[in-house]
Amino acid sequence: MEDRRPHLLAVDDNPENLDVLIGLLEDDYKISVATSGARALELAFRTRPDLILLDIMMPEMDGLELCRRLKERDELGDVPVIFISALERVDEKVKAFTYGGVDYVTKPFQPEELRARISTHLTLQRMQRELANQNAHLDELVRRKSRELAEAHDRLALANATKQDFLKLISHELRTPANGILGIADLMFESCGDSDEASELRPLFDASRDRMVETLDNALLLAQVHVSKEDFHVSPLSLQRLLTEAHRSASAAAQEAGVRFHTPPESAAQVIGDEDMLQTALTSLLQTAAVFTDPGTRVAIRVEETTEHIAVTLMAQGHPLDAADAADFFEVFSDVRSRTAAEPLGLKPAVAERIISLYGGKVQLAAPAEGGTEIRIALKKADAGAAVAD
Missing domain, CATH: 3.40.50.2300 (Response regulator)
Structure with a gap:
């Protein structure tokens, strides 16, 4: 033994x-x-x-x-x-x-003293060895987990790259045949002259053509946000200028639907981002608020300042969504938009949400208890004292 x-x-x-x-x-x-x-x-x-x-x-x-x-x-x-x-x-x-x-x-x-000291140091040695073994085990566990995380990161990066390359491919490669189809259709309409049938079909074709081109543009912009986010210029911007330009860009289409916007409130706030990108996002979100607004009413615009963000709320009267649909509304592949009044906007709301997120902000759709729909936008504040792009 x-x-x-x-x-x-x-x-x-x-x-x-x-x-x-x-x-x-x-x-x-x-x-x-x-x-x-x-x-x-x-x-x-x-x-x-x-x-x-x-x-x-x-x-x-x-x-x-x-x-x-x-x-x-x-x-x-x-x-x-x-x-x-x-x-x-x-x-x-x-x-x-x-x-x-x-x-x-x-x-x-003294014999008892020697026994006690031997016992004490053996206990200490055993504990030290156990601790060393545990540390070695933890080190190996950390190394293994680090390798697993690195491998998972590589797999995720490959998956994202594949998804992004596919999105870019679709955006670019569809544009070439689409241009050919649309060009041929224009020639056919011209060859038909001023016939009643051509006059009846031309508005439908124009609307479909504009929708297709807009969808391709938004898909390409979505790919750029995912793939080339570092290429977008970032600077302090005047929120007042952004809202004013977005208000002007969205107003014409909204008025055709019988919807108007309240004039954006005066604000000295500065936010961070690329001016063209943020203006595009805010325009799309104003258009989104318009489609959830009953004809003959207005979209109210509220601006509030928090510690790190500027909160812009667009309040629409009518067409409320339930909580589940509101939560999924800005997902790229969500079917909520196609089932609601936002269907004509296509990818615009999703692209707008990605742009706001790109610059440290957030967008949410909410259905307040008092009715209607609110689009809550949080834009990241610029550092105090930074120069503002005019």
Whole structure:
């Protein structure tokens, strides 16, 4: 049966002292003995004891030199060494600790004291080894998780690149055949002259052509936001200018539907982004608010300032959505837009949401308890004192 008791190596040039240690400790420990430094080194390297009891005063190689050589070896460096010596001078004790000892017992010693010290240092050594093993396990776990995360990141990057390349391909490659189809259709309408049938079909064709071109443009812009976001210029911008231009751009189409916008409130706020991109997004969101507004009413515009953002709320009267549809409204592949009054807008709302997000903002659609629909836009504030693009 394997002896699982802790293994002690006792080193002393006096065999009688070793006999005392054996008689004192053999019931609790497995003990090896050496009467010289050279023999102790040989035994220590071969058996790797759990603890070493070491006399200082020995011929040829004293205990201090033996301890130094033991500590130089990686496989023995953590083995605790307790010096047992008749030397009582403080400088000798300091040397013992300097050379790597963990404790110092003066001869003659009390048996219970020596047992207690051995037990304490074995416990400490066991805990240190367990901690080292746990640290090694944690290091390996961290390395493994880091590799897994790196691999997952690479897979995600590849998936995103594939998705983005597909989106760019669709946007660019559809434009060429679409231009051919639309050009041929224009020639056909011209060849038909002013016939009643051509006059009846021409408005339908024009609307479909404009919708197709607009969808391709929005798909391409969506691809640019995903793929080339770093290419968009970022600067502090006047919110008042952005809202005024967006108001002007969206008003004509809204008025045709019998909807008007309240004049944007005066604001000195500055936001971060690209002027053309943010103006495009705000125009699309105003158009979105218009399609959720009953004819003959107005879209109200409210501006509020928070710590990090400027909140712009567009309040539409009519066509409320339920909570589930409101939550999915800005998703690129959501069918909510096609099932609601926003169907004519195509990808515009989704592109607008991506643009706002690109510059640290957020867009939400909400259905307040009092009725109607709110588009809540959070635009990231520019740093105080930054120059504003006029």
